[in-house]
Amino acid sequence: MTRRFFGTDGIRGRTNDWPMTAEIAMKVGMAAGAHFLRGDHKHRVVIGKDTRVSGYMMESALVAGFTSVGMDVVLVGPMPTPAVAMLVRSMRADLGVMISASHNPFADNGIKLFGPDGYKLSDEDEAAIEALIDAPAQLAPAAEIGRARRVEDARGRYIHFAKSAFPDHLRLDGLKIVVDCANGAAYAVAPSALWELGAEVIALGVEPNGLNINRDCGSTAPQTLQEAVVASGAHIGIALDGDADRLIVVDEAGAIIDGDQLMALIGTSFARAGRLTGDGVVATVMSNLGLERYLNAQGLTLERTKVGDRYVLERMRAGGFNVGGEQSGHIILSDYATTGDGLVAALQILAELVESGKPASELLRLFEPVPQLLKNVRFKGGKPLEDANVKAVIADAEAELAGKGRLVIRPSGTEPVIRVMAEGDDAAQVETLVDRICDAVKAAAA
Structure with a gap:
């Protein structure tokens, strides 16, 4: 079944362009609300948002739909x-909504839905909601229309939850930490949690104005964080994205540490403590071959999935894994959370930093990444990956890399681009193969 509204991570688009309009948001509220009206109790939905100016509009439209x-x-x-x-989960709600376009610019927005168990919705639930969006609304009688209220202690609840993921016997006393909140959803909670655990905190990206979320800050633009860590003599830097489900770390020398190294550290740390379940880590096809080789050398496995944290989580739940994530910094620790949590993942890294006594540059360099190159080819329409010449070029590249590397070519789930990634021990060969495939895709898309 073709999906009209939902992509790989909820509904997303440019604000006031279809489908990211107030009208559609209200219909989503009506449809999702109707789908989750089960049983005779008074039903409840929790709605959060990031700091985009359009969040006010989308929030109001969703409230109208749900009520x-x-x-x-x-x-x-x-x-x-x-x-x-x-x-x-903690409020025993029937549904959760996050209004956010994650790491995208402020002009975009999105709607992410969570079921009563705190997990993102299944394909079946999303398909059912899509069907209801276009159906006549199931409006409540006047006396049964819902009410809306604001909860003032939500930040405190989350800060307490995040701190509970940090070992009780440890403190962050003596650590200087720079945290970049991307002018996004964690601008208040992340610095507070770190400070309450004892750290000296230098906070960046904590002045949201509705238009500056992710702009030259956060996990997708870590240059300011790198400079601040070096200039302040901090022990480590932490960058979150607009909705704080993604994490990138900067060591004391200003070097960027990606999600693969973070998963390697957390996975092996959990394994040493006897806490790792599934005997390995779950990551996507984009994670570096170096991570796979490192885990294998530790007697652990790397399970790979399609790109998207929902697919990582599905494999984690099916296989009983408790550590998974993406190279981009989505780290899912199912002992604590039902989705990626940048702050909770950061606290695991900080716990290792405290216990080991090592500098971040040493602690977070567990393996040497295999040369990897990713390029995007934008196209206007059609299906260039089905072109006969493109298929032939890809097949030749796979034959060249056999036993020495990997090739991943896929269309983006959020924009009209083909992503071409190759990795292998020979960097020059990797670059040549990626360029060759990109040229073939461009020719097919012309």
């Missing part, structure tokens, strides 16, 4: 995506 079908609404304001997932 019109008889569901009460709890508004928590700007909060990380994982905080909404946590609050759905």
Whole structure:
């Protein structure tokens, strides 16, 4: 079944362009609310958002939709995506909504939905909601229309939850930490949690104005963080994205540490403590071959999935894994959370930093990444990957890399581009193969 609204991570688009309009948001509220009206109890949805100016509009439209079908609404304001997932469970809500376009610019927005268990919705639930969006609304009788209220202690609840993921016997006393909150959803909670655990905190990206989320800051633009860490003599830097479900770390020398190294550290740390389940880590096809080789050398496995944290989580749940994530910094630790949580993942890294006594540059360099190159080819329409010449070029490249590397070519789930990635021990060969495939895709897309 073709999906009209939902992509790989909820509904996303440019604000006031279809489908990211107030009208569609209201219909999503009506449809999702109707789908989750089960049983005779008073139903409740938790709605959070990041700091985009369009969040006000989308929030109001969703409230109208949910209340019109008889569901009460709890508004928590700007909060990380994982905080909404946590609050759905702790408040015994029937549904959770996060209004965010994650690491995208402010002009974009999105709607992420969580079920009563705090997990993102299944394909089946999303398909059912899509069907209801276009169906006549199931409006509640006047006396049964829902109510909306704001919860003022939501930030405190999440800070307490995040701190509970840090070992009780440790403190961050003596650590100087620079944290970049991307002018996004964690601008208040992340610095507070780190400070309450004892750290000296230098906070960046904590002045959201509705238009500056992810702009020259956060996990996708870490240059300011790198400079601040070196200039301040900090022990480590932490960068979150707009909705704080993603984490990138900077060591004391200003070097960027990606999600693969973070998963290697957390996975092996959990294994030493007897806490790792599934005997390995789950990551996507984009994670570096160096991570796989490192884990294998430790007697652990690397399970690979399609790109997208939802696919990582599905494999984790099916295989009983408790550590997974993406190279981009989505780290899922199912002992604590039902989705990626940048702050909770950062606290695991900080615990290792405290216990080991090592500098971050040493602690977070567990393997040497295999040369890897990713390029994007934008196209206007059609299916260039089905072109006969493109298929032939890809097949030749796979034959060249056999036993020496990997090739991943896929269309983006969020924009009209083909992503071409290759990795192998020979950097020059990798670059040649990627360029060759990109040229073939461009020719097919012309």
